[in-house]
Amino acid sequence: MRVMATQYKTDCLCQSVLHGVRQYVSYMDTPHERLIQARRAAGYASAADAARALGAKEVSYTHHENGTRGLSRAAERYASFFRVSLDWLLTGRGEMTGGSTQVDFFGLVGAGSTIEPIGDTVAATLGQIEMPSGEHLGALKVRGESQYPRYMDGDIILYDRRPRSPGDLRNRYAVVDCEDGRRVIKKVVKGRTPGTWNLWSHNAPEEEDVDILACYEVKGTLQS
Numbered sequence: 260m261r262v263m264a265t266q267y268k269t270d271c272l273c274q275s276v277l278h279g280v281r282q283y284v285s286y287m288d289t290p291h292e293r294l295i296q297a298r299r300a301a302g303y304a305s306a307a308d309a310a311r312a313l314g315a316k317e318v319s320y321t322h323h324e325n326g327t328r329g330l331s332r333a334a335e336r337y338a339s340f341f342r343v344s345l346d347w348l349l350t351g352r353g354e355m356t357g358g359s360t361q362v363d364f365f366g367l368v369g370a371g372s373t374i375e376p377i378g379d380t381v382a383a384t385l386g387q388i389e390m391p392s393g394e395h396l397g398a399l400k401v402r403g404e405s406q407y408p409r410y411m412d413g414d415i416i417l418y419d420r421r422p423r424s425p426g427d428l429r430n431r432y433a434v435v436d437c438e439d440g441r442r443v444i445k446k447v448v449k450g451r452t453p454g455t456w457n458l459w460s461h462n463a464p465e466e467e468d469v470d471i472l473a474c475y476e477v478k479g480t481l482q483s
Contacts, residue, residue, distance in 0.1 A: 288351050290334070291326035297341040297348060297355070298324070312424045313340055314472055339395070339421040361387040390478055391419045397475075399434060401444065401483075405463040406432075410444055413483030422473035425456045432477050438470040447474060 303309040310320040313336070322328040323337075330337065330349065338345040347353050364385035390396070397420040401410050409432070410416065418434045425435075425447050432446050435458060445458035448465075455468040 289326060290330045290349055291324055293348050293351065293355075294330065294337060295324055297337070297343045300343070300355070301341045313337075342421050360390055360392055362390050363387055391421070395420050396478070398481075399442075399444075405460040406444055407462055409461060410480065411483060415481035415483070416444060416477055417479040417481065419476045419478055421475075423476055425471050425474050428474045428476060434475040434477060435469075436472040436474070438472055444477070447471075 298306070298309045301309075303312065306321045306324050307317050310317040313320065315333075319328070323330055323333060334349050335345055338348045343355050344353055347355050364387065366385075397418050399416045399418065401412055401414045401416060404412050416434065422436075423433075425433075428447050429449060430446065432444065435443050435445050435447065437443065443458065445460060445466075448457040448459050450457045450468040452468045454470075456471050458466040458469050460466075
């Protein structure tokens, strides 16, 4: 009888431990926990830092991270900004990062006095470049000639629809959403006033100390 009682206590203890483990795993596998993981993986040390970069209210974002509010309405925005899979963020299914494909290099092409032979062997050393998949790849048509000859009127710009902070695309051409409601293609340059940026053009005066909502990485151009 003593052996049976001991076994019963052991079984009860094991069941209690397993129940606790399941609860812990379930807690760690919630959308708000994955949101924290996504934010940290994107390089934002705190919820406040992420909220500022998102242009969101800190209190609202913090509610999403601590689980006091559901993510259903904001999940797509967060997934795009932190560059993670929406399905992973909401359900935990699949890989954390997704929505991209690898494109092979096939060599170099000459532009001027340099001659690059057809079928050269340098492609093997260049590896691959990453392109967003269909759900994250967008297209915009250029209107105007402020960036001629880099971008001409009627050209199609392919861009990654997941927003980036201006600092990520500093000194690069980007699709820029401005606080005054404009969407433009400009080179992003750090402004003199903290938190602002200059927008540089080939054929227009440089715009100084512009407030930016979001930037988007340019992935390619289709000529008109």
